[in-house]
Amino acid sequence: MNLTLKIWRQEDAKSPGKMVTYPISNIEGHMSFLEMMDILNDELIEKGEEPVAFDHDCREGICGMCSMYINGEAHGPDRRVTTCQLHMRMFKDGETIHIEPFRANSFPVLKDLMVDRGAFDRIQQAGGYISVNTSGNTQDANSLPIPKADADLAMDAATCIGCGACVATCKNSSAMLFVSAKVSQYALLPQGRVEAKDRVLNMVNQMDIEGFGNCTNTGACEVECPKGISLDNIARMNRELIKAKA
């Protein structure tokens, strides 16, 4: 298929950016979106132009590195997939595709479609862990009984890959879905309860320091999340915060 790409080009973090139009031909429906971007970049390099910078790593939908706001949606028009798992068959021949970086002041653009999601790392470092003794006497995981329902919910929350689609898609650039997934995965398990109070306070505090917006419960994040993280996690985090503040 033949497509018209309108891509955000930005020299570096300090330069102003703009949308630039690129025609591209001979794209197969079975290609992934990133493969299409690779082909575009090959063509740009052959012409002596600067290739489009974009984040990617595993290309298996599990690392959370790829981003892009494609045709008005984080990770594009498909559901429950990251950009690397988005296939070109989702688009029609002759279509114009708008490609922008994830936008939020807390995710500054580094170059073209690459954004700095270090804010998520700092939130994670503020409390997204459990302090366990790993000096050779770690107890067997099965020695601590955990209700199956709780284990399943914790696993669901833990599938968050921290890609930032929730922030990118939220009209308020809120990071609540990400933070709540990280808070929930520990809050649901006995190992996480020990530091539960400090965890939620510190992670929410860091989220506020990073300048993310407020959650207004539109539910857009849940729809666009490639891992289907539920809004129930946000409710759980709010309960955790109320308990911690009480």
Add this chain to the structure above:
Amino acid sequence: MSKSKFTTIGRKILMALSGFFLMFFLLQHLTINMLSVVSPDMFNDVSQFMGTNPVVQFALQPVLIFAVFFHFIMGIVLELQNRRARSIKYAYSKPGTNSSWISRNMIITGLVVLAFLGLHFYDFWVHEMTVKYGGGDMSGLINPNDLDSGYRYHEELVAKFVDPVRVIIYVISFVLLSLHLMHGFQSSFQSMGVSKGKNFIKKFGNVFAIAVPALFVFIAIYHHLQH
């Protein structure tokens, strides 16, 4: 530990609590207003009680006024913070694919309701305050010098709805209030951390959001047609 007094979540919880209070007040207001249709005498008696009871006037009324101001000031503050979180907007965005217009535009429906409150306060509250505390007339009578003249509340209420323009403004405002409540009701529960019974809360919230404003509209139109 959190350094700010209120976290972003804390502010949302306060929005939800003030929202709950205002929704409860709406129900109470509606119950009294329905009396104006069912029994004008009872409406007059209750209005006189509410208008002169010191607990209502000097304890509940200030709380209500505080809740109204708090809810809209906090709503505007949150909206401004949210807008600041993304200085460069998307060139192309399709928010309709993942969220409802109502949930994204609480500030618009809220500001319309706020403008309506201005008119509503001017229509009834300012008048009541002027008569009672400005003019010193606590009798509630049509003619304060004539004990047999009867209470003025029902008569004044009906008089307000003679003007069709006012009725239309009221109807439009209540439609916007309905939209505000449709998201606000369920959103308040989510902010408070309630996730059990989500579907029931949503359905009940929709019934509340439609029924309460619809009955207010009914009262306005009823009095307009009855005058």
